[in-house]
Structures are given as structure tokens and as C-alpha cells.
Amino acid sequence: MWQKSINLWLEVRHSLVALAVFLNGLLIFKTVWGMSINLVELFHIQSFSGINWANIANGPWFILGIFLMINAFGLLYRARTAWAVSIVLLLITLVYTMHFYPNLSFSISLCLATLIGLLLLGKDFNRSSATAGGIFAFISFTMLLFYSTYGALYFGDGFHPAIDNLMTAFYFSIVTMTTVGYGDIIPMTEPARLFTVSIIFAGITVFATSLTTVFGPIIRGGLNKLVKGSQQNMNRNDHFIVCGMSILAISTVAQLKQRGLEVTMIIGRPEEEFPLIEQRLGSKCDIISGDSTDNAVLSKAGLDNCRALLALSDDDATNAFIVLSAKELSAEAKTVLAVNDSKNMNRVKQVKADIVLSPQLFGSEILASVLSGEPLDNDKLISMLLNSGHGLFDKT
Structure with a gap:
């Protein structure tokens, strides 16, 4: 009986960690929905120039919850990329919750426990199929770009000069995610600075990983052909x-x-x-x-x-x-x-x-x-x- 329990644990522990990550995203939804905001209007945008972004509170946090839930599905397939991205997202969630909502002790505890579980079971997430990795990397990059662009608009008044249009927000997101940092737009308030730090950490993980996953094999294949020349396929028979x-x-x-x-x-x-x-x-x-x-x-x-x-x-x-x-x-x-x-x-x-x-x-x-x-x-x-x-x- 004891051995069966051990075998069962070895088979399902990665699924339990994925469930924990998913629950972290759900808790963010529960917290946001308990506040006096109208999240339905978040995606009913007709004109960016006429929006009062301050009226849509906690939008970046809400998108972070969506991102966590998507990563949970990647963890079910033991994807290495999903594991790395989940750690970064949970760190951002933990810091954000502890700073702005220290009274949410259960959310903080679950987030911390999930982080520890991911780190301890890191060897379980070792699959890196090129096709699946490319698709997941594209989804991760798209979600991060949406998160950073929207967040830049939401915290726009906290920057100098203020970010008040979509193109500026998109520009700031790309510059920050790639860690270029020209210094033409500077976060001035504490929330804006914390948000910028979250983009930098997430960008290093997601943006760099996405480019490596999608373009890495193509570049390596081209270099191998350039250095080694065209090679005939191996005749694999009776081996x-x-x-x-x-x-x-x-x-x-x-x-x-x-x-x-x-x-x-x-x-x-x-x-x-x-x-x-x-x-x-x-x-x-x-x-x-x-x-x-x-x-x-x-x-x-x-x-x-x-x-x-x-x-x-x-x-x-x-x-x-x-x-x-x-x-x-x-x-x-x-x-x-x-x-x-x-x-x-x-x-x-x-x-x-x-x-x-x-x-x-x-x-x-x-x-x-x-x-x-x-x-x-x-x-x-x-x-x-x-x-x-x-x-x-x-x-x-």
C-alpha cells in the first residue's frame, strides 16, 4: 500500500503543482472581482484615446491571473518553458500581493508554497518539444506584451512624461522587455516602478526564451549547414x-x-x-x-x-x-x-x-x-x- 502511494505521488505530483498555479490565478480573479470595479468593460474598448484608465483598477493584476492559468496547462505537459515562466509570474504575484494586499494571507501562503513546489520538482518539467515550445513561447510573449502595454497605460500618470496613448505604451513595453532602456520614459511613482521591474523580470524570461525557442533552431541549422555543408541523411538500417x-x-x-x-x-x-x-x-x-x-x-x-x-x-x-x-x-x-x-x-x-x-x-x-x-x-x-x-x- 505504501509503495502504491509513493508511485501515485510520483505520477501526479506535476499535476498537483499545475493545479496550484491555476488556483493562484483563480485567487487573483476572486480578489479582483471582490473590488468595486467593472471588469466586463475591460475588453469593451472602442477608442483608446477616450478612455480614463484610472477607472479600470487592478487591470494588470487581472491579466497576470490569466497568464498564470495559461501556464498551468503547460505544466500539465511538463513543459520546461512553462515551469520557468510560472516561477517568474509567481514571484511577481507574491511581491505585488505582499506590497499592496498584505491582508491576503492565504493568497500569499499559497503563492509561496507553489513557488517552493516548483523549485523542488524542477526536474519533473524536462520536456521541450520544438513545436509545442514554439507555440507556448508565442502565447507567453503575446500575453506578456498585452500585460505590459495595458499596464503602462494604466500606470501612465506615474511616468515622466506620462504615458497616455497606445503607441507610447507599446514602445515602452518593448524597450523595457528587451532591457534596452533608453531613459526617455522614467517611472516616477512606486507602483510604476514596481510594474516596470515586473516587466523586466518577465521580459528576460519570456521574451528571450521565446526568441530562443522559435528562432534558435533555425539559426543553429543555418550555421551548421554553413560550417559543415550539406550532409546526407544517415542510412539507418539493421541497427x-x-x-x-x-x-x-x-x-x-x-x-x-x-x-x-x-x-x-x-x-x-x-x-x-x-x-x-x-x-x-x-x-x-x-x-x-x-x-x-x-x-x-x-x-x-x-x-x-x-x-x-x-x-x-x-x-x-x-x-x-x-x-x-x-x-x-x-x-x-x-x-x-x-x-x-x-x-x-x-x-x-x-x-x-x-x-x-x-x-x-x-x-x-x-x-x-x-x-x-x-x-x-x-x-x-x-x-x-x-x-x-x-x-x-x-x-x-
Whole structure:
């Protein structure tokens, strides 16, 4: 029962953090709606020049709540960008609430607890699909631009010269988000200064991350073509696909390469680190940067023509998802799955990989056999090591 509780916690803890971020956004809505303002009129704008922005109180805070709720959905998919942006937004929310509404003790406590949870579980948010990251980065940048432009109009009287039109507000937002800061518009009041600081922190995270996510791959691809020239696609056939960067994965690739076998590695590291990985392997290797659970990445690695796919990452859940993705893409694909924690063996077996390997369990059984004086032969060793390996290397 205790082990089931632990496994359940490991599976849902990222969802609980996402829910906490979502609740922070809802609390902002609840607080704002409890004040004497008409939020419905916020989006019924006919003419910017004729608006008295002081009548629409707490508008930037309201938009911040929307931003938090959008980021919560990104956290459900363990997006790294959503994790980083959520931390910055929660810091802004915490400072804003403590300064202007110190009596909201529950909101402050929840915000602080959510921040601590995000920081402690940072390793859980490690997914960075290029397509999903680009879409999320675009949404984040758009929301931040709307937040900063509207906030500049709302706090317009607190600047010198005062910001009283949309174009000036847009200009100030871009200049501040990019940390250029020409100094032609200066925040004079305390609220205006705090708002400017929030744009700077959010801009460094969202604006820079958005540009890197969207344009980074394009620039890197262009530079690689310029430096390395056009390269032909690898002929991936009758090879092994190794997923992960664990010690077991590196050692397995090195041993396969020593035996003259073709290997393709799938790792979640940038291409800049490939030389270091090849240095660890001691030889050149066909490496793909991407998510091993992504069908497009598995197809690129040549799953249909491989001899076997080896899921050898440090995380048992990730290994199980890799095998499931491979089986979904190609039911005939042979799969090998490593179990890092022997407690997960029974659960992982349900994935029905062709070979389930547990180095931890294998080592403990060998040690116990040696210490108890039991004889060890090849058949017994293979029986300990593999739960089923029949037909893996059979050729039709």
C-alpha cells in the first residue's frame, strides 16, 4: 500500500503543482472581482484615446491571473518553458500581493508554497518539444506584451512624461522587455516602478526564451549547414536504437560499437554537447537530439528497420513510455527496457517489452548467490538477467 502511494505521488505530483498555479490565478480573479470595479468593460474598448484608465483598477493584476492559468496547462505537459515562466509570474504575484494586499494571507501562503513546489520538482518539467515550445513561447510573449502595454497605460500618470496613448505604451513595453532602456520614459511613482521591474523580470524570461525557442533552431541549422555543408541523411538500417544518457546506456553503446554494430542514440541534449558524448563513448556515433517518446523522433531514428530499441534512461516511467510509443508506431519492433528500481518491476512488465532488464535486481541476486555458496552457470545467469529474450535476434 505504501509503495502504491509513493508511485501515485510520483505520477501526479506535476499535476498537483499545475493545479496550484491555476488556483493562484483563480485567487487573483476572486480578489479582483471582490473590488468595486467593472471588469466586463475591460475588453469593451472602442477608442483608446477616450478612455480614463484610472477607472479600470487592478487591470494588470487581472491579466497576470490569466497568464498564470495559461501556464498551468503547460505544466500539465511538463513543459520546461512553462515551469520557468510560472516561477517568474509567481514571484511577481507574491511581491505585488505582499506590497499592496498584505491582508491576503492565504493568497500569499499559497503563492509561496507553489513557488517552493516548483523549485523542488524542477526536474519533473524536462520536456521541450520544438513545436509545442514554439507555440507556448508565442502565447507567453503575446500575453506578456498585452500585460505590459495595458499596464503602462494604466500606470501612465506615474511616468515622466506620462504615458497616455497606445503607441507610447507599446514602445515602452518593448524597450523595457528587451532591457534596452533608453531613459526617455522614467517611472516616477512606486507602483510604476514596481510594474516596470515586473516587466523586466518577465521580459528576460519570456521574451528571450521565446526568441530562443522559435528562432534558435533555425539559426543553429543555418550555421551548421554553413560550417559543415550539406550532409546526407544517415542510412539507418539493421541497427540498434538506444534511448537515454544513463551510465548503462553509454556503456551499452560503447560495447555495441566495439563489436562493430551500428547504433543510433536518442538523447534530450542539444547538438552542441554531441562532441562531449562521443568523447565519453570513445568513438563517433549517430546521435539524434529529441524526445524518445515522440513518434516523429523514433521514425527519424529508423524504428521500422532497427534490430531492437533499448529504453535505458534513468527514469522507469520514461522507459515505459518509450516502449509504448515504439509499440504504437511499429508493433513488430523488438524492445528492451531497463528497470532502475526493482520495486517497479511488476508495473513495468505490463508494458510487455521483449526484454526487461533490472541491473539492480541482477546484481543483488548474483551477490546473494555468491555469498550463500550457490553454483552459478550460464543458464542461471541468463535466467536472472532476462525475464524473456526468445526471438529477439531471430531473422525471418
